[in-house]
Amino acid sequence: MSRSRTSVLRRLGAVVAVSATLLAAGCANKGGSEPATGADAMRLNVGQISDSVAFFPLFVAEHEGYFKAEGLTLGERPRLGTGAKLAAAVQSGSIDVAGGVMTDAFNLYKINNKARVVGSLVDAYYVDIIAGSKIPTAGDSAPLNERIQALRGKKIGMTGPGSGTEALVNYLFKQANLDPKNDATLVNLGADASAAIGALKAGRVDALSFFQPIGQQAVATGVGRVYISPARGDVPALKDAIHGVVFTTQDVIDRKGKAVGAFLRAIAKAEQTINGDPAKATELLQQYQKTMNAQTVQALVPVLQAEIPDAPTPTEAAYNVSADFHRQTGLVPTTPTFADIIPSQWIATAIKG
Numbered sequence: 001m002s003r004s005r006t007s008v009l010r011r012l013g014a015v016v017a018v019s020a021t022l023l024a025a026g027c028a029n030k031g032g033s034e035p036a037t038g039a040d041a042m043r044l045n046v047g048q049i050s051d052s053v054a055f056f057p058l059f060v061a062e063h064e065g066y067f068k069a070e071g072l073t074l075g076e077r078p079r080l081g082t083g084a085k086l087a088a089a090v091q092s093g094s095i096d097v098a099g100g101v102m103t104d105a106f107n108l109y110k111i112n113n114k115a116r117v118v119g120s121l122v123d124a125y126y127v128d129i130i131a132g133s134k135i136p137t138a139g140d141s142a143p144l145n146e147r148i149q150a151l152r153g154k155k156i157g158m159t160g161p162g163s164g165t166e167a168l169v170n171y172l173f174k175q176a177n178l179d180p181k182n183d184a185t186l187v188n189l190g191a192d193a194s195a196a197i198g199a200l201k202a203g204r205v206d207a208l209s210f211f212q213p214i215g216q217q218a219v220a221t222g223v224g225r226v227y228i229s230p231a232r233g234d235v236p237a238l239k240d241a242i243h244g245v246v247f248t249t250q251d252v253i254d255r256k257g258k259a260v261g262a263f264l265r266a267i268a269k270a271e272q273t274i275n276g277d278p279a280k281a282t283e284l285l286q287q288y289q290k291t292m293n294a295q296t297v298q299a300l301v302p303v304l305q306a307e308i309p310d311a312p313t314p315t316e317a318a319y320n321v322s323a324d325f326h327r328q329t330g331l332v333p334t335t336p337t338f339a340d341i342i343p344s345q346w347i348a349t350a351i352k353g
Contacts, residue, residue: 036255044259045076047089048099051288053212053304054122054244055099057312059288060270069269070262083107090115090249096256097248097263102322103164105247106332109341114250117319117342118350119264119312122244124231125325126307127168128215129156130208131227132200140227144235147228148176156180157189157196157205165209167329172228172235174328193217200224213292213300220295231307241325242318253346261350267312268351275305313351314342 035041048055061067067074076095080086083104089095091112098104099121109115129151131140139150151172158165166186173180180186187205189196193214199205201223208214208224212231218224230238246267253260274281282301289297316338323335338344 034255035257036259039073041256042071042259042262043073043075044097044256044263045095046074046097046099046263047076047078047080047086047095049081049083049086049101049104050079053285053289053300054101054126056285056288056304057121057267057270057274057308058099060273060284061266063284063287064270064273066266066269067263070266072259072262072266090247096252097246097260099244099246101164101243102245103326103331105245105341106323106326106335108247108249109336110332112249113336113340115247115341116250116253117242117245117247117314118253118260118347119246119267120242120244120309120314120318121246121267121312122307123240123242123309123315123318124307125164125168125235125238125241125243125322126212126231127165127209128212128226128231129168129172129228130200130210130215130218130224132203132206132208132224134203134206135227137225140225144228145176147234148172148178151207152178152183154206155185155187155204157187157199157208157210159191159210160188162331164331165211167325167331168230169209171238171325171329175235175237197221197223212303213289213296216296216299216303217292220293220299231303238321238325240318241321242314243322245314246312250343253343257346257350261353264312264347264350265353271308271310271312274308275310278302278305281305311351313347314344316342316344 080089083100086098086100087104087108090098090108105115105117135150139147156169169180189199196208196210196214197218200208215226228234233239248260278301282297285301286297319338319342326332326335
């Protein structure tokens, strides 16, 4: 079987798996839209994909007591591992609110047009290209097209087919009129950070396309360097793309709007803490990422401060950048309009309290 055919089949399998998970959840959805009463009205089950840096504002809000100060009780707090499982949990009603990425929200919207993005956690596409020693450092400050061309013929590690890490490689190669299927070898490494760093160190791959903080960890350990970073502004067309988000459904807003509003106000306080107090942000990030060495934490704090908004209100400009990227890379075939998926007026009112 040809490599391109294998890639197509893998991608098709990933799409089918996501669709099946969401459709099964849709059949199981028992949620109603009657307003919640009593203690349930201010209780939310909140899930997230993982404890990645994208969800640092949730940790800060919980650790600093901002949710409690808003009168909110958090119930279940599962880490669901994948975006498909996260979206399925929202659809089934097992969680009320999700911390994920725009891809997850778009996939949910495909089977439930009441999906709603209600908050921004990270206004940056936080996947980086990390270069190993086989890519000359002389090109690190070269124009973007030249840096992309330097990846031609290289082995590039990513998390897997159909992922945001693959999507960045596809997007960059397209900008340089290259075909990643023929002009590079994409290597599936899974999502384990240590495995990715190990593959780069051992020379099994020449570069990585991986989410933060893999780049900062590679720099701290001397294994590699951040070569192309959309979050750093290296890819102008991806500047300020909304990526890490809070999403839910209109049914949850109708039933527990007061609680969702309280959740957003707590996130706003957390984002202000992160951006306004570097020393506090460093202390909290070290607690959140206990296994991360101090050097990486120090390097990551200013990066996060540049990416995390001062308030969780999604902007139409940031949304349009993200939607365009998702369509161009094939992560999703179509995207809803800003007004269809983001209730901006409701968000503004909720944050004001």
